[in-house]
Amino acid sequence: MRRIISILMENEPGALSRVVGLFSQRGYNIDTLNVAATEDPTLSRLTVTTVGDDRVIEQITKQLNKLVDVVKLVDLSEGTHVERDLMLVKVRAEGSARDEIRRITEIFRGHIVDVGPQVFTIQLTGAAEKLDAFLVAMEEGSILEVVRSGVVGISRGEKVLRL
Amino acid sequence: MEMLSGGEMIARAIELENVEYIFGYPGGAVLHIYDALFKGCKVPHVLVRHEQAATHAADAYARATGKPGVVLVTSGPGATNAITGIATAYMDSIPMVIFSGQVMSHLIGEDAFQETDMLGISRPVVKHSFQVRHAEELPLIIKKAFHIATSGRPGPVVIDIPKDMTKPDEKFPFKYPSSVDMRSYSPIQRGHAGQIKKAAKLLLSAKRPVIYSGGGVILGGASDLLTQLARELNFPVTNTLMGLGAYPGTDRQFLGMLGMHGFYEANMAMHHSDVILAVGARFDDRVTNTVSKFCPGAKIVHIDIDPTSISKTVNADVPIVGPVQTVLADLLTQVKALRKKDKALPDAQALDRWWRQIDDWRDKHGLWTADRFSTDGEQIMPQQVIQSLYRVTKGDAYVTSDVGQHQMFAAQYYKFDKPHRWINSGGLGTMGFGLPAAMGVKLAYPDADVACVTGEGSIQMNIQELSTCTQYNTPIKIINLRNNYLGMVKQWQDMQYEGRHAMSTYEDSLPDFVKLVEAYGHVGMQVTKLEDLDAAMEKAFAMKDKLVFLDIFIDPTEHVYPMHIAPNGSMKDMWINKHERTS
Numbered sequence: 001m002r003r004i005i006s007i008l009m010e011n012e013p014g015a016l017s018r019v020v021g022l023f024s025q026r027g028y029n030i031d032t033l034n035v036a037a038t039e040d041p042t043l044s045r046l047t048v049t050t051v052g053d054d055r056v057i058e059q060i061t062k063q064l065n066k067l068v069d070v071v072k073l074v075d076l077s078e079g080t081h082v083e084r085d086l087m088l089v090k091v092r093a094e095g096s097a098r099d100e101i102r103r104i105t106e107i108f109r110g111h112i113v114d115v116g117p118q119v120f121t122i123q124l125t126g127a128a129e130k131l132d133a134f135l136v137a138m139e140e141g142s143i144l145e146v147v148r149s150g151v152v153g154i155s156r157g158e159k160v161l162r163l
Numbered sequence: 164m165e166m167l168s169g170g171e172m173i174a175r176a177i178e179l180e181n182v183e184y185i186f187g188y189p190g191g192a193v194l195h196i197y198d199a200l201f202k203g204c205k206v207p208h209v210l211v212r213h214e215q216a217a218t219h220a221a222d223a224y225a226r227a228t229g230k231p232g233v234v235l236v237t238s239g240p241g242a243t244n245a246i247t248g249i250a251t252a253y254m255d256s257i258p259m260v261i262f263s264g265q266v267m268s269h270l271i272g273e274d275a276f277q278e279t280d281m282l283g284i285s286r287p288v289v290k291h292s293f294q295v296r297h298a299e300e301l302p303l304i305i306k307k308a309f310h311i312a313t314s315g316r317p318g319p320v321v322i323d324i325p326k327d328m329t330k331p332d333e334k335f336p337f338k339y340p341s342s343v344d345m346r347s348y349s350p351i352q353r354g355h356a357g358q359i360k361k362a363a364k365l366l367l368s369a370k371r372p373v374i375y376s377g378g379g380v381i382l383g384g385a386s387d388l389l390t391q392l393a394r395e396l397n398f399p400v401t402n403t404l405m406g407l408g409a410y411p412g413t414d415r416q417f418l419g420m421l422g423m424h425g426f427y428e429a430n431m432a433m434h435h436s437d438v439i440l441a442v443g444a445r446f447d448d449r450v451t452n453t454v455s456k457f458c459p460g461a462k463i464v465h466i467d468i469d470p471t472s473i474s475k476t477v478n479a480d481v482p483i484v485g486p487v488q489t490v491l492a493d494l495l496t497q498v499k500a501l502r503k504k505d506k507a508l509p510d511a512q513a514l515d516r517w518w519r520q521i522d523d524w525r526d527k528h529g530l531w532t533a534d535r536f537s538t539d540g541e542q543i544m545p546q547q548v549i550q551s552l553y554r555v556t557k558g559d560a561y562v563t564s565d566v567g568q569h570q571m572f573a574a575q576y577y578k579f580d581k582p583h584r585w586i587n588s589g590g591l592g593t594m595g596f597g598l599p600a601a602m603g604v605k606l607a608y609p610d611a612d613v614a615c616v617t618g619e620g621s622i623q624m625n626i627q628e629l630s631t632c633t634q635y636n637t638p639i640k641i642i643n644l645r646n647n648y649l650g651m652v653k654q655w656q657d658m659q660y661e662g663r664h665a666m667s668t669y670e671d672s673l674p675d676f677v678k679l680v681e682a683y684g685h686v687g688m689q690v691t692k693l694e695d696l697d698a699a700m701e702k703a704f705a706m707k708d709k710l711v712f713l714d715i716f717i718d719p720t721e722h723v724y725p726m727h728i729a730p731n732g733s734m735k736d737m738w739i740n741k742h743e744r745t746s
Contacts, residue, residue: 064472070347163346
C-alpha cells in the first residue's frame with residue numbers, strides 16, 4: 001500500500017543522507033522525496049512516499065524515528081490529508097494542437113507558464129493521480145520534458161506536525 | 164573562562180568523561196590533537212599497530228567494563244581501517260566514541276591527500292555521527308557523542324574533525340556541559356505498565372515456558388534481575404551467543420546457548436514452548452532458523468529498548484519497549500503481586516512435566532551431560548581444550564574469541580557464570596577481533612585472567628598486535644585451536660559441497676607460531692598430545708607477567724554440533740553429529 005510519511009528533522013548537514021541511506025540500506029522503496037526548510041530555520045520537513053505492507057511500513061517508521069536527526073514523524077495516510085504534487089511539463093504545441101492543449105490544461109486547472117512558437121510549458125498541481133492523468137491525456141509523442149516536485153502533504157483539520 | 168584550542172578541548176573533554184584509555188594511531192590530520200594529548204592529558208593513549216585493532220580493543224574494553232570505548236584515528240586510510248571495528252561494535256550495540264581526523268575544511272571535497280568521506284563511509288554502521296564545522300562547538304558535540312553512544316540502545320558515534328578545527332593558536336572559551344538535552348533524542352526510561360501486567364499474566368499462565376535472553380540484558384545491566392525472575396518462576400533460561408553470562412552458566416535452570424549451534428535442549432525447549440519471554444534479544448537469523456517455522460505454539464513477550472527490534476522478524480504478542488532493567492524490575496513486582504493473590508500460579512504440575520521433558524532432552528543429547536565427542540583417539544579434541552581452559556581458570560576468566568569453529572566451541576563449553584566475561588563479535592562475525600579484544604580487556608582488568616580463543620585463520624588477521632602487547636605489557640593467553648584449516652568454512656564444505664575444500668587450507672604456509680611470538684618477546688608453546696594439554700594450560704596461566712601463545716594441534720576432522728538444518732528447517736531440526744539428525 002502507498003504511504004505518505006512526513007518527517008520533521010534537524011536542519012543539519014548530513015540529515016538527508018541518513019534518511020535516504022536508511023531506505024537503500026534496508027531495501028525500502030522511495031517513490032517520491034521532497035525536502036525543504038520550514039518556518040523554523042532549524043527544522044526541515046521531508047516527505048517521502050513509499051509502498052509496502054503494514055509490517056514494512058511499521059519498520060520504516062520505527063527505523064526513521066530511531067535516526068537521531070529525526071524529531072517527529074507522521075504517516076499522513078493514516079488519516080485524512082491533503083496531498084499535492086507540482087509538475088512542469090514541456091509539450092510540443094503546433095498548429096491546431098495549441099488549442100487542444102489549452103483546453104486540456106484548463107480542464108485540469110493547470111496554467112501555461114511559458115509559451116514558445118512550438119512549445120508550451122504547463123504547470124499543474126494536484127494529487128499524484130491527477131498529474132498522471134494529465135500526462136495520459138496529452139497526445140502521444142507531444143511530451144518533451146516532465147519534472148515533478150514529489151508529493152507534499154498535510155493533515156486535514158486541527159492535527160499539526162510541529163514541535 | 165578558560166581558553167583552549169580545539170585539540171586541547173578534545174584532550175580535556177576526554178578527561179572529563181573519565182575515559183581510561185584512548186586507543187589510536189596518529190597521522191597528519193590529527194597531529195594537533197596528538198600534540199595536545201602529549202602536552203597535557205591524564206588519559207593514557209595505547210598505540211596499536213593497525214586502526215582496526217584500535218576499534219576492537221576499545222570495543223572489548225567497553226564490553227568488559229560497560230564504559231564507552233574511545234578511539235582516535237587519522238583521516239583517509241586511518242578512518243577506513245577503523246570501519247570494520249566500528250561495524251563490529253554497531254552490530255553488537257557497543258558504546259564507542261571514534262574521533263577521526265579530516266583534511267582541512269577548505270580542502271574537503273577536493274580529493275586532498277588522505278581525504279575520505281568518513282561521515283558517508285561510516286553512516287550505515289554508526290548510531291550517529293558529527294562533523295565539526297566550528298571549533299567552539301567541540302565541547303557540545305563531544306558531550307552529545309558520549310551521551311548518544313551510551314544511552315538507549317548503545318552504539319558507536321563518530322566525530323569527524325577537520326584539521327583546522329584543532330589549530331593550536333586558535334583558542335576558544337571552554338566550558339564542558341554537564342548534561343545534554345536533545346529534542347530529537349530521548350531514549351525511553353520505563354516500559355508500559357499495562358503491557359508489563361499483560362506479560363506477567365501470560366507468563367504465569369504458561370505450561371511450557373522458556374526465557375530467551377540476549378546481549379541486551381548484559382548491556383542493560385539486568386543480569387541479576389533476569390536471574391531473580393527466572394528463579395521466582397522456576398522457568399528454564401537459554402542465552403544467545405551475545406547473552407552468555409547474563410544467566411549463570413552452571414545453574415540447573417540454564418539450558419545453554421540456543422540457535423544454529425545451540426544446545427539440543429535449548430532449541431527443543433524453544434520449539435515446543437507455549438510462552439517465550441524474549442529479553443534484549445532480536446530474533447537473529449542465526450537463532451530462529453526458518454522464521455515461518457519458528458516456535459509454532461508459542462506466545463511471545465518481547466522486551467527491548469529498541470522498538471525496531473520488536474516484530475522485525477518474528478511477531479511479538481506482548482511487545483514492551485523499554486530498558487530491560489526497569490522493565491524486568493516492574494515485571495518481577497507484577498509477577499510477585501499476582502502470585503500473592505493466586506498461589507497456584509504458575510501451574511507447578513505443568514512446569515514439573517516440562518522440566519522432566521527438558522531433562523530427557525538433556526540426557527539424550529545435552530552437550531554437558533551426554534557423550535558428545537570422541538575421547539578415545541590420539542588427537543586432542545577442540546572441546547577438550549575449552550574444558551581444560553575452563554578448569555584451569557576456574558570458570559572465571561574473560562574469554563575473547565575470533566570467529567569460526569573455535570568461537571562456537573568456546574561458547575558451548577566455557578560455562579560463563581557472570582556477564583561481561585564472554586567477549587566476541589556476534590553480529591558482524593569479525594575475524595581478527597580476538598587478539599586486540601583481549602588486549603583491551605587486559606588493560607581494563609590487569610589482574611584478571613584473559614584468554615583469547617582463536618584459530619590460525621583468525622589470529623593472522625590482526626597478529627601484528629602482538630607488538631602492541633609487548634609495548635603495553637598485556638600478558639594475555641592465546642589459545643590457538645590449530646587444525647590447519649579455516650575450520651567453519653571447511654565444515655560447511657564437508658556438509659554442503661561434498662567435501663570440496665575450496666580455499667579453506669593454507670597448505671604448508673603457516674608460520675611457526677612459537678618462533679613468531681618469541682620474536683615479539685612472548686612465550687610460545689606447542690601442544691600436540693592430550694596428556695600434555697592440562698599441564699601446558701596451567702603453565703601458561705601460571706606465567707602471570709607473560710603473554711603465552713598455546714599452539715594446540717586439534718583433530719582437524721571435528722565439526723561443531725548441534726547444527727541447525729537449513730534451509731527450511733525449524734528450531735528443532737538439527738544435526739546432532741555427523742550421522743544423526745533430529746528429523
